[in-house]
Amino acid sequence: MISFHDVHKVYADGTVAVDRLNLDVPEGTLTVFVGPSGCGKTTSMRMINRMAEPTSGTVVVDGADVATVDPVRLRLGIGYVIQGAGLMPHQRVIDNVATVPVLKGQSRRAARKAAYTVLERVGLDAKLAGRYPAQLSGGEQQRVGVARALAADPPILLMDEPFSAVDPIVRHELQREILRLQAELHKTIVFVTHDIDEAVRLADRVAIFGPGGSLQQYEEPARLLSRPANDFVARMIGAGRGYRWLQFLDATQLPVHDIRQFTVATVADAQLGDDWALVVKPDGLPLGWIDAGGVLKHRTGASLLDSITSVGALFRPGANLSRALDAALSSPTGMGVAVDEAGKVTGGVRAADVLAALESHWRD
Amino acid sequence: MNFLTQALTYLTTASNWFGPVGLGARVLEHLEYTAAAVVVSALIAIPVGMIVGHTGRGTLVVVSLVNALRALPTLGVLLLAVLLWGLGLVPPIVALMLLGIPPLLAGTYAGIAAVDRTVVDAARSMGMTELRVLLRVEVPNALPLIVGGLRTATLQVVATATVAAYASLGGLGRYLIDGIKVRQFHIALVGALMVALLALILDGVLAFAVWASAPGTGRLRRSPHVQASISAEPSPNVDP
Amino acid sequence: MHYLLNHLPTAWTLTVIHLRLSLLPVLAGLVIALPWGVLAWRSAPLRRLTTVIASVVFTIPSLALFVVLPLIIPTRILDEANVLVALTLYTSALLVRAVLEALDAVPAQVRDAASAVGYRPITRLIKVELPLSIPVLVAGLRVVVVTNISMVSVGAVIGIGGLGTWFTEGYQANKSDQIVAGIIAIFAVAVVIDVALMLVGRFATPWTRASRVSRPGRRLLTAPVVGGSR
Secondary structure, three states, X not given: OEEEEEEEEEOOOOOEEEEEEEEEEOOOOEEEEEOOOXXXXXXXXXXXXXXXXXXXXXXXXXXXXXXXXXXXXXXXXXXXXXXXXXXXXXXXXXXXXXXXHHHOOOOHHHHHHHHHHHHXXXXXXXXXXXXXXXXXXXXXXXXXXXXXXXOOOOOEEEEEOOOOOOOHHHHHHHHHHHHHHHHHHOOEEEEEEOOXXXXXXXXXXXXXXXXXXXXXXXXXXXXXXXXXXXXXXXXXXXXXXXXXXXXXXXXXXXXXXXXXXXXXXXXXXXXXXXXXXXXXXXXXXXXXXXXXXXXXXXXOOXXXXXXXXXXXXXXXXXXXXXXXXXXXXXXXXXXXXXXXXXXXXXXXXXXXXXXXXXXXXXXX | OHHHHHHHHHHHOHHHHOOOOOHHHHHHHHXXXXXXXXXXXXXXXXXXXXXXXXXXXXXXHHHHHHHHHHHOOHHHHHHHHHHHHOOOOHHHHHHHHHHHHHHHHHHHHHHHHOOOHHHHHHHHHOOOOHHHHHHHHHHHHHHHHHHHHXXXXXXXXXXXXXXXXXXXXXXXXXXXXXXXXXXXXXXXXXXXXXXXXXXXXXXHHHHHHHHHOOOOOOOOOOOHHHHHHHHOOOOOOOOO | OHHHHHOHHHHHHHXXXXXXXXXXXXXXXXXXXXXXXHHHHHOHHHHHHHHHHHHHHHHOOHHHHHHHHHHHOOOOOOOHHHHHHHHHHHHHHHHHHHHHHHHHOOXXXXXXXXXXXXXXXXXXXXXXXXXXXXXXXXXXXXXXXXXXXXXXXXXXXXXXXXXXXXXXXXXXXXXXXXXXXXXXXXXXXXXXXXXXXXXXXXXXXXXXXXXXXOOHHHHXXXXXXXXXXX
């Protein structure tokens, strides 16, 4: 869908912004360009919609060399989201979202009507439609930016560090939204970020850019993490590369062990030696871990909640090895609690089993 | 065209420049009124502007005041002042102050308010007193706008100081007003050309001052003392 | 005050003349300065040239301009046409600078985003840049208008009409109440027009009013650097 052929960009003072880039972005995939500041990732992306021009080489979008297409027509067919949203401050949210359809000739009324649907799709309340951008929070503004990009249903979306300016919780939500949208809409997305975790989380393929605008590696995340092409890539991914890679390994084969359980009603009579037991609610959901000391405390009058220890992260069906290990490590007993789709306890997972699974993966 | 050549002849005749009512004297008188009015305006406007810009309080009052002062007609105030206090330096200075204060006040408070709040915050958290923050951080960064206000004020005052002549005072306005009164238009032209020239020269000097005052460009040579302390070893007793 | 009340009909006639002399040039100046300013903003060499010419023009004191202009155009100093042309030149020079400042005030990020979503340059100018430049432009316009009004009164010293004649007459006749009346009248007219312009500006920019992060103190403190010599 999008391809770079020997694209090269040099500035007047000799700095190379993009160094002979050759890259193909297949249709319907989400590709992330990641790298440190000044490595050419944003410049490269902006060459797709001709907001930047190469010194040499061609960028081909949907079969056509972009240099031969009218830039305005090109941009009307490509959605663009930037950091800080770049909303028109003098127009209401609904008009911001309806911008591209109106520019393409649709009547303002029809465009506005359609814009409500898009707002909903990005998870915004319709009552925000009549407000001005300055009246929205950062996260809301960013969603409006995404809505604006989607409004004309373009096949391609360009996103330039769209979530860098919002706090981590909101960022996490927005990342989840993008994944959800992509599962629904299957657009061809090019996403720029400097956050390797974001890249690994979102991408079908990751393109790592290095200093001087050169492409270091272009790979699926799992392969990238397990086989970095060179030192720079390894450092870019950073410490914890191994842990990140675990998320790509399937955990369905992990054995689930039995856990000693008590219900809320029966825990007061429990006889625990040195062991811990899991306290389970009547509906089967885990409440917490308890040991002998906790049982004593509860028997002598403390509330159950004060006597138990938090259960830690849960291991849900379909989760990966990273989650399994996290569940095991965050539990006070070294046994992670596994639950089913309804949240009911099914048993426990051990860290040792995760490591065994890894061993067998390497053997294969 | 006749008037122009006559005016130029007048200007190039040396004798017209000397003597108590010569061009030289008139130019000096004109500069005197201008300087006095601008200095007084600055003495009032700059401190007020600094306080308002720094604290952010009283902005509504000051902005309204600035707009109101601009709406007062200079000639009217001048002539009223002369009727009330007689001839002298006071009436033109009072009247010209009305012209000089608004740009200086506006330039100062806008300049100070425009300084990046994070910079001011950082200065405060380093332990600077409010006064130090104002004088050592905000003012240097606001200088281009403050000097810009000075430039506008000076220009407006230099041009309007011509009206002092109407109240039987001196200055280059004498040529303008007398020339028209006795219908010797080349004299008026002399006045016009001289005022224009004076204004252009002052504007040029102040434009340079605005350019030179830009912070962070090293255009204003700093004192050797400061330079030495920057290049020397970091000392524990840093002058805040 | 009594003087004003006793001479309302004259006041009215003089006000009309005064407003004609001060406001027509502003309108004409706007008609010249807006297109010129927009063109200069988009072309760096033209902008440099324009800035230099404008600086020279508005540095020349307007009284001087009244006297010099008859040399160039076939008017006499006291002709109304002469005054109008001089003031128009002067106001255009001031307003061109205001237009440039106003367009500069549009955030670069918004301009970039507008291009990226598909605005043509002309559409972007009309629908994004000009609307967003209104606040600064109106601020500059207010300064120009108010100072023009005050300044036309200065013209009375060489015989130009309007409310300024009350100053010269009052002075000659030693009637301070006439002068005071003139001051009040001009002040009132200037304030009314200033407020009117401010309201027009507010009306044209609904997005500046609808802010939930409201710190009115800071927002008021912008000074248009417009304002040349008188």
